[in-house]
Amino acid sequence: MKTTIFWMIQLGHMKWIPNNILDCFWRCFKYLIHCVHREDFPNFFIPQNNMFIHKVVGDARESLLRQLHQYYRMGVSCLLLSPTLRSILEPALSSPYYVLSSVEGEILSDLDICGMTEIIQLSFSSEDISKSYLYLKSINKLSRLSLSSYQLLTLQFCTAETLVRLAFIMTNRSSCCSHTTIYNLDILICGMLKMAARLGHMSHLLYLALYYYRTWRFDKTLHITHITKQRLSQAFIMYMETVDKQRYHKAVGNMPLSRRMKIAWVVDVRSVRKNVPFLEELCLEQFVKSTKRRHTLICITVYYGRDVVCVISL
Structure with a gap:
């Protein structure tokens, strides 16, 4: 995800502000799925280096795609699967005054x-x-x-x-x-x-x-x-x-x-x-x-x- 964030920041199509952080995450997540489909994930500092080569291929790639698609169907709520993020997000999402930015x-x-x-x-x-x-x-x-x-x-x-x-x-x-x-x-x-x-x-x-x-x-x-x-x-x-x-x-x-x-x-x-x-x-x-x-x-x-x-x- 760190390399994905670097590439999305370079594209410059998003506002990286606190109120927009979930929307930024979702765009990064979709970019990651796109890279897995293409079997090509260039290193940010050395673009010629494909980080998926010899690693995300064959059965490993298919298993990763199934897991990513499962998270995609869950939407942003997939973040709640992480205990650390869940402890941060639950108080905000339970507030009646909180509105998800987009x-x-x-x-x-x-x-x-x-x-x-x-x-x-x-x-x-x-x-x-x-x-x-x-x-x-x-x-x-x-x-x-x-x-x-x-x-x-x-x-x-x-x-x-x-x-x-x-x-x-x-x-x-x-x-x-x-x-x-x-x-x-x-x-x-x-x-x-x-x-x-x-x-x-x-x-x-x-x-x-x-x-x-x-x-x-x-x-x-x-x-x-x-x-x-x-x-x-x-x-x-x-x-x-x-x-x-x-x-x-x-x-x-x-x-x-x-x-x-x-x-x-x-x-x-x-x-x-x-x-x-x-x-x-x-x-x-x-x-x-x-x-x-x-x-x-x-x-x-x-x-x-x-x-x-x-x-x-x-």
């Missing part, structure tokens, strides 16, 4: 962080209902094309953002309508916000809570904030660039991108977007802030925003 988990979470950062920067400045419908029509046409998973995810996010914005534009313009019109608009707006919550990230669900609060349905508001609280308490949540990479990979690593965005991605909730207020109680603060510095929006962290909506609904 390079794949870091790569997945880093890619999702980059994707989320780019996607949430998209914005739509239209305050016109007709333009919002035009956005949705364009998104519908684009979704029929052959797109990558990240392109489809971007369209999904844009659809949710457009539905939220359109819903609150219609809400702000429905004050002077008849009761029948308001009732029909309410059904339409609730449908759009529920669709946005299904398509978008976890924070989109709070916009439905904001709408219920604005229409004095406080029981439904509290119900949604309770659901959001339960979802936000999960250990794999990705809030902006903050995430437990290993728990994230373990919980949602096998899920498609759209599903990962829905159950694990969390961003701030904005009280006003391009002069379209979502929460009227913060309109004054937004106005004061805009007079001091232009193009500034009040953003509420989703953890604090859930408590704000919950408290003002009581």
Whole structure:
């Protein structure tokens, strides 16, 4: 194993840090099996010297391969067969706060962080209902094309953002309508916000809570904030660039991108977007802030925003 470690260090494909030591061992172990299959294991200091020659051949090689394959099927847990390593590993593995590190988990979470950062920067400045419908029509046409998973995810996010914005534009313009019109608009707006919550990230669900609060349905508001609280308490949540990479990979690593965005991605909730207020109680603060510095929006962290909506609904 010492020579194997030397060769793997020279390759330079791994991070030799304490949190990654088990992953490094497993790569070294697979390299050793590969060398036994080839019957060639060069000495690190004298590469021309095959350390297996006249030693690992014939029946000895077959016996060694069977033993190595048995350890391979056991996985990293084969280390527990060693009394010395068992005394070191068992206390760590029995801890509920210990998470086995892996390079794949870091790569997945880093890619999702980059994707989320780019996607949430998209914005739509239209305050016109007709333009919002035009956005949705364009998104519908684009979704029929052959797109990558990240392109489809971007369209999904844009659809949710457009539905939220359109819903609150219609809400702000429905004050002077008849009761029948308001009732029909309410059904339409609730449908759009529920669709946005299904398509978008976890924070989109709070916009439905904001709408219920604005229409004095406080029981439904509290119900949604309770659901959001339960979802936000999960250990794999990705809030902006903050995430437990290993728990994230373990919980949602096998899920498609759209599903990962829905159950694990969390961003701030904005009280006003391009002069379209979502929460009227913060309109004054937004106005004061805009007079001091232009193009500034009040953003509420989703953890604090859930408590704000919950408290003002009581």
